[in-house]
Every structure is written in structure tokens, then in C-alpha cells.
Amino acid sequence: MFSQFALHERLLKAVAELNFVEPTPVQAAAIPLALQGRDLRVTAQTGSGKTAAFVLPMLNRLVDLGGPRVEIRALILLPTRELAQQTLKEVQRFSQFTYIKSGLVTGGEDFKEQAAMLRKVPDVLIGTPGRLMEQLNAGNLDLSHVEVMILDEADRMLDMGFAEDMERLCKECVNREQTLLFSATTGGAGLRDMIAKVLKDPEHLMLNSVSQLSEGTRQQIITADHDQHKEAIVQWLLANETYQKAIIFTNTRALADRVYGHLVARDVKAFVLHGEKDQKDRKLAIERFKQGGSKVLVATDVAARGLDIEGLDLVINFDMPRSGDEYVHRIGRTGRAGSEGLAISLICHNDWNLMSSVERYLKQQFERRVIKEVKGTYSGPKKVKASGKAAGVKKKKVEKKGDKKAVAKRKPTAKPKANAPLASADGMAPLKRRKPVAE
Ligand code: AMP
Numbered sequence: 001m002f003s004q005f006a007l008h009e010r011l012l013k014a015v016a017e018l019n020f021v022e023p024t025p026v027q028a029a030a031i032p033l034a035l036q037g038r039d040l041r042v043t044a045q046t047g048s049g050k051t052a053a054f055v056l057p058m059l060n061r062l063v064d065l066g067g068p069r070v071e072i073r074a075l076i077l078l079p080t081r082e083l084a085q086q087t088l089k090e091v092q093r094f095s096q097f098t099y100i101k102s103g104l105v106t107g108g109e110d111f112k113e114q115a116a117m118l119r120k121v122p123d124v125l126i127g128t129p130g131r132l133m134e135q136l137n138a139g140n141l142d143l144s145h146v147e148v149m150i151l152d153e154a155d156r157m158l159d160m161g162f163a164e165d166m167e168r169l170c171k172e173c174v175n176r177e178q179t180l181l182f183s184a185t186t187g188g189a190g191l192r193d194m195i196a197k198v199l200k201d202p203e204h205l206m207l208n209s210v211s212q213l214s215e216g217t218r219q220q221i222i223t224a225d226h227d228q229h230k231e232a233i234v235q236w237l238l239a240n241e242t243y244q245k246a247i248i249f250t251n252t253r254a255l256a257d258r259v260y261g262h263l264v265a266r267d268v269k270a271f272v273l274h275g276e277k278d279q280k281d282r283k284l285a286i287e288r289f290k291q292g293g294s295k296v297l298v299a300t301d302v303a304a305r306g307l308d309i310e311g312l313d314l315v316i317n318f319d320m321p322r323s324g325d326e327y328v329h330r331i332g333r334t335g336r337a338g339s340e341g342l343a344i345s346l347i348c349h350n351d352w353n354l355m356s357s358v359e360r361y362l363k364q365q366f367e368r369r370v371i372k373e374v375k376g377t378y379s380g381p382k383k384v385k386a387s388g389k390a391a392g393v394k395k396k397k398v399e400k401k402g403d404k405k406a407v408a409k410r411k412p413t414a415k416p417k418a419n420a421p422l423a424s425a426d427g428m429a430p431l432k433r434r435k436p437v438a439e
Contacts (some may be wrong), residue, residue, distance in 0.1 A: 024049030108279030
């Protein structure tokens with residue numbers, strides 16, 4: 001029961017109004033500690049109820065002091081516009097019986113209108129790092145009165161190349177008393193570094209080890225010969241699986257557009273969501289997808305980040321995500337709150353090794369599925385190593401002493417390149433260094 005928490009009655013009233021009865025595990029673990037003023041590092045995925053876990057204690061701090069104040073007293077930093085909008089709604093719903101005002105600062109919205117909103121000084125500011133920095137640099141933002149700062153989906157912000165902005169914004173909140181950092185995964189060295197810099201003696205709450213992450217979701221792979229073959233499989237799945245809503249993930253914008261075009265050409269009603277779409281189109285696509293205007297959404301990772309969509313029970317990875325964390329983020333959208341979900345990854349020969357890295361990361365093997373109506377010729381590598389990766393067939397030539405040709409052919413020892421693969425801190429196979437580009 002939420003009444004077990006020492007929350008202000010106005011907040012409990014809002015909780016009751018929203019029909020929240022039982023706190024989720026992350027709420028039960030985080031709310032009491034956050035109410036004590038502790039810094040927290042919480043590992044919890046989207047869909048776990050993490051937003052209320054930080055919004056309620058944050059609002060409690062603001063509502064308790066009372067009296068008119070014209071200062072930004074809480075800052076919520078998160079990676080994408082969509083997540084920011086969703087979080088604003090959640091803050092507004094929980095603060096509906098209080099005088100707390102909240103505002104949003106994200107890219108894709110009018111800069112001057114935002115500056116005007118900032119002049120009115122909301123109590124709670126929610127924003128993405130890039131635009132917050134622009135407003136800060138334009139002299140429109142004073143964060144020196146922020147008491148509580150929340151970094152939501154911190155791992156994701158780091159993946160997007162926001163480390164410097166995040167640090168700078170933390171520094172701007174010079175008088176903050178509490179910092180709460182949430183991430184969907186345990187993250188790598190970048191996250192550990194950020195934690196060391198911005199949190200004070202934090203309590204670490206691990207609400208989802210990756211291996212428990214997708215209990216309600218069956219995870220399958222289907223091998224495919226090439227992209228056209230994948231398109232045929234997608235079409236088959238959308239026509240034959242039972243689902244309320246499906247999301248198809250691609251690694252690139254171009255591929256998202258291509259898959260979307262293919263579906264539309266075959267009369268499948270779908271929406272597409274990626275970073276090149278303008279903000280209005282993105283909002284519209286999300287709203288219409290949520291309301292059931294279409295059952296299918298094609299999206300890149302960043303564009304769909306943090307979206308909380310009810311009834312999403314089918315996730316198709318058109319291509320394999322570039323890291324285990326990304327996979328966890330994608331799959332975390334289905335099988336929520338005990339419901340059933342199905343996650344299917346389409347695997348060409350160039351997806352195989354990534355797929356087996358993800359299997360090792362999650363310590364589980366995905367179900368191999370064959371659909372005879374759309375069966376291709378590729379069914380995985382001929383030989384696999386103990387790691388599950390494809391075994392190479394090339395043999396090393398034994399170089400004889402004095403073999404001048406071989407010596408001339410031999411390349412000089414290469415220095416590691418700037419974009420050389422990185423070893424994952426989670427024991428996963430080397431991961432590709434990612435460009436800080438918002439999809
Ligand atoms: P989040 O992980 O914060 O994105 O939350 C996922 C969804 O669960 C949101 O739609 C919340 O409104 C909902 N939710 C969060 N906590 C509870 C709760 N204790 N009872 C019912 N619904 C909840």
C-alpha cells in the first residue's frame with residue numbers, strides 16, 4: 001500500500017486517483033530511502049514503475065516546504081524528448097493536488113517559448129541535456145537552487161554522447177542536496193565514472209539483473225538470408241502472430257524508412273519513428289500508435305527510447321541491436337507487469353556474432369524458430385566456437401624463415417584505432433564504440 005510511505009496527503013490523494021494500489025518493487029525499495037534524502041543509484045528498466053519511484057519523493061520534498069518560491073528546485077535530466085514528455089505528464093498527474101509547477105526543455109520545441117516559460121520559473125524542470133545546455137549558455141537557466149537532481153536513463157544519455165553536458169549540468173546544480181541516478185542496465189565504465197563524480201555515498205538498488213529482465217517474454221531468433229528476406233518474414237509475422245501492438249526496431253533511420261515503406265506498400269498500416277522526423281510527426285505517430293490508430297510501429301532505438309506503450313506484446317528486431325544493453329532496452333518494452341510478450345530477432349550472417357554475444361550477456365539461449373512458409377537457406381554458421389560465435393575458416397599461413405614475399409606482405413603492427421571495439425564492462429564481447437548521434 002502506498003500509505004506505508006511517509007508521503008504528503010496531497011500526493012497520496014493523487015496516487016489513489018491514479019488507481020495505484022500496490023507499489024512496484026522499485027517503488028517499494030527506492031521511495032523510503034529517497035524520502036530520507038539519500039543519494040541513490042537504481043538499476044531498473046522502463047516499465048518497472050521507476051518514474052513514480054523518483055517523482056513521488058521529489059514532489060514530497062517540494063510540497064513539504066510550502067510557501068511561494070520562484071526557483072527551480074528539482075531537475076530531471078533524461079535522454080529523449082518523448083521520455084521527457086511522458087515524465088512531465090507523470091509529474092503533473094502526481095502534483096495535481098499541489099501548487100507545484102513543472103516545465104519542459106527539450107529540442108524540437110520553440111527556443112523562445114521555452115525561454116519565456118523559464119522566466120516564469122517552474123518548480124520542477126524536465127529536460128534533455130542538449131537543449132538545457134543551450135538555454136544555460138543563453139543565460140536563461142539558473143540551476144543554483146536545485147535541491148534534488150534526477151538522472152533518468154543515465155546509461156542511455158552516456159550512450160548518446162551526453163557525458164560532458166551531464167557533468168556540466170550537475171555542476172550547475174551546485175547546491176543540490178540529493179541526486180538520484182536511474183539506469184536500465186548496470187552500464188559500463190562511463191556510468192561508473194559518472195556515478196563516482198555525481199553521487200555521494202549512494203545506495204545501489206538492483207531491481208533487475210539482466211537475466212531476470214524478460215521473464216514474461218519469449219525470446220526467439222529466426223535466421224534470414226538478407227534484408228528482403230527479413231521483410232518477407234516481418235510481413236508473415238505481422239499477418240500470423242497474435243498481438244495487440246508490435247514494434248519493429250532497426251539500427252538505422254534509412255532501414256526504418258525502408259521497412260516502413262515495404263509495409264505500407266503491402267497495405268500494412270504502420271507508423272515510423274526516427275530522429276529525422278520532425279517533432280510534430282513524432283508526437284503524432286506516438287499518440288496514434290498509443291491510441292491504436294495502427295498496430296505497428298517501426299522505430300530506431302533512440303526515437304523509441306523510454307516509450308511506455310500499453311499492450312505492446314510483439315517486438316521484432318529487424319537487425320540485431322549493436323549492444324547487449326540496447327537489446328535489453330528494446331525487449332524491456334514487452335512482457336511488462338506479468339503480461340506475456342514475444343521478442344523475435346531476425347538474424348543474417350552478419351547479425352550472428354552480435355546475437356551470440358547478447359545470449360552470453362543474458363546467460364540464456366534464444367529459442368530457434370523456423371517458419372516453413374518463409375524459410376531461407378541461411379541457418380547459422382557451419383561451425384561455432386565455444387562462445388557461440390561463428391568459427392572462422394581462414395587458416396594462418398605458417399611463415400617460413402627468410403620468406404621475403406611473406407615478410408613484405410605482412411602489415412606493420414597496427415596501433416589501436418580511435419574507433420576500435422571496446423571491451424564491455426559486463427563481460428560481453430567487444431562492443432562497437434558508438435557515435436554520439438541521436439537517431
Ligand atoms: P515507468 O516504469 O515509470 O515507465 O512506469 C510504467 C507504467 O506503469 C506507467 O504507465 C505507470 O503509470 C504505471 N505504474 C507505475 N507504478 C504503478 C503502480 N504502483 N501501480 C499501477 N501502475 C503503475
